[in-house]
Amino acid sequence: MSGDGANSSDTGLNSNPYGSTVEIFSDESVLKEDWQPEKLPEREKELDEIRNALAPATRGVNAHNLFLYGKTGQGKTVAIDHELDLLNEYANSQDDLELSVIKTSANNQSTSYQLAAHLIKEIRDGSKKPSGIDQQSMFDLLYDELRGLNETIIIVIDEIDSIGSNDDLLYELPRARKNGHLEDQWISVIGISNDLEFRDNLSPKVKDSLYDSEIEFAPYNANQLTSILERRAERAFVDGVLDGDVIPLCSAFAAQDEGSARQAIRLLYKAGELALNNDNEVIHESHVREARDILERKRIEEGMRSLTTQDQLALLSVVALEIDEETPARTRQVYQKYKDIAAILDSNQLVERRVRDHLQSLGMQGFLIVETRNRGIQGGSHYRFEVKTDLEATLDILGEDNRIDDVVEDLTDIATAKNLV
DNA sequence: CTTCCACGGGAAGTCACGGATG
DNA sequence: CATCCGTGACTTCCCGTGGAAG
Incomplete structure (x- = not known):
């Protein structure tokens, strides 16, 4: 729950234990997957919309249900984390706002039943997943757990599309209060999906119950990717190690593909590593191209192995x-x-x-x-x-x-x- | 415009399995 | 222990259909 400090000083600047003679990175952690940027200038509009949807929670009723969709690496998760952090901060400063946020990924939970079990496990903090009972009992169990939480409950379900057409829970949850499963609590659901078709395949009753508002994260274009990369590069790299073409090329590759910031950053990171490993003092376009080949191959390998x-x-x-x-x-x-x-x-x-x-x-x-x-x-x-x-x-x-x-x-x-x- | 191929794809049903339950 | 639950992976069956040929 607490915001992790972003400062890490584990990047060795001075002595080179493996004998590298060049300095490329000044703060490598900025390029890691779990790095959380504190600003998202490219997503101001979306952040605003999220804020509007969450705002009712501060007024003692339930936040709007919310649906975020867009391809991977578009900042959906970062955006929602960012806003929820702010909301949490606010809640802590108010006496009359008791907030419970449950964040979970539906990855590998292919049905409503599984997802409910997963949520129960999450709320119980790590105990094992219940199973073997029928679906309604599982839902009832979930409501029991929810009753133990605070007055305002926000459930974030990442990769919500993995539950496919088995979406009973998505219908049930937002209506828990209406249907008398919960009495004194306000519940709202935030769904995050990579699959743009998922929304269309949802059953109409779920759409009706879950869809207060939806926010689309359109793919970043090459210019946006470039500014994102420039902000990161400034902190991540030693001055002057980036050849002029490098960032635009990373952006272009990523934009051509999915417009994913994650992918662009990975490319940049890998290119930096390649330069470092080859004792090159400057990262060149060739490093980016090589990085792309390596990452592409890795992607295939990982998929194929599974x-x-x-x-x-x-x-x-x-x-x-x-x-x-x-x-x-x-x-x-x-x-x-x-x-x-x-x-x-x-x-x-x-x-x-x-x-x-x-x-x-x-x-x-x-x-x-x-x-x-x-x-x-x-x-x-x-x-x-x-x-x-x-x-x-x-x-x-x-x-x-x-x-x-x-x-x-x-x-x-x-x-x-x-x-x- | 109509015909009609041969496939696509949905539906229903079987089976085996892991875990719960009493 | 027998029995029940959900589920994934499978088979079987059969209706629906896009579009080139006529």
């Missing part, structure tokens, strides 16, 4: 077709290949319908290019799949898994023979 075996098999099937130069391939072809591969590996074979789901999900995660096609009376409509990620890197990473590495090795050999990697 794939289930069946996901890997589906991906491998498309990779194999790619090596045979038969991509883009339609579902049927991929499925044939999949059956071959599954047979070789003696793994259980799923039905085509299921493999299609796996392929779709691989598309969503950015590993495959998925294209719909319609060839009318001769062909009808169908999907076409091809590999989106770098073939060599993909084979490398998949080869690390010893359940499938035999097949991957063979494929790598064929690909090498064909000069594809």
Whole structure:
């Protein structure tokens, strides 16, 4: 709850334990993920709106329910934290405002039931998650816990989209008082979502109950990213180590992609590290480009490692077709290949319908290019799949898994023979 | 404009599993 | 212990549909 001090002095400026001869960073912590900027000039308007929505809490009624949406790295979480800190500060200075803020991430809580259990755990401060009971009992348990809190309750649910269409709790919570589950308390819910479609897929009754106001965080443009980076760079780096092109290039890369400040900062940080590791005194454009490649590869690796075996098999099937130069391939072809591969590996074979789901999900995660096609009376409509990620890197990473590495090795050999990697 | 392919995708149902409950 | 709960991963079934060919 208490605002963490931002001063860290653990960046060694003087002696270089590993013998680096150059100085790049003056305060590296500014570039870390958990660094909280104290100002958000690019989001003044959004901060204002949040303030307006929270303001009723200071007048003894419930704050408006609030919905923040926008892609990752747009400052949603930082903005809400910032405003809640201010509100908390205010509450502490007033005798008649008793505030309870519960902040949680719905990440990995894929249903209302799970989310309720998670909230209970959060309020109980770390005890284990209840389970095994029916949903309504779980909700009742949650209300019991809520009754133990202060008069004004604000529940922040980050990544709220992960509960998908199972949104009963989102309907229940805002109406807890109306429905008599809570008597003397005011409750409001702040939802944060990366998924822009989530809002449209919510059931109408939830929309009605949850949506007092919504605030969109539009992607930063390159100019905004540049100012954000400049503010950070000023504190993070030693004077004069930044080549003129570096920040604009980081901004441009990030803006082209998702407009994510997080991504831009990561790029800048990585570029700085590369310069440092190479004993370069100045960070150049080349460092940024290298940083981008490294980060991109890391992103793929992380995603791929978390794939289930069946996901890997589906991906491998498309990779194999790619090596045979038969991509883009339609579902049927991929499925044939999949059956071959599954047979070789003696793994259980799923039905085509299921493999299609796996392929779709691989598309969503950015590993495959998925294209719909319609060839009318001769062909009808169908999907076409091809590999989106770098073939060599993909084979490398998949080869690390010893359940499938035999097949991957063979494929790598064929690909090498064909000069594809 | 109509036809109609072959796939997409929704729905419903089965199964196995971890944890709770009495 | 038997039994119940929610859930994810799966299969089975079947209706709906975009758009090139005619």
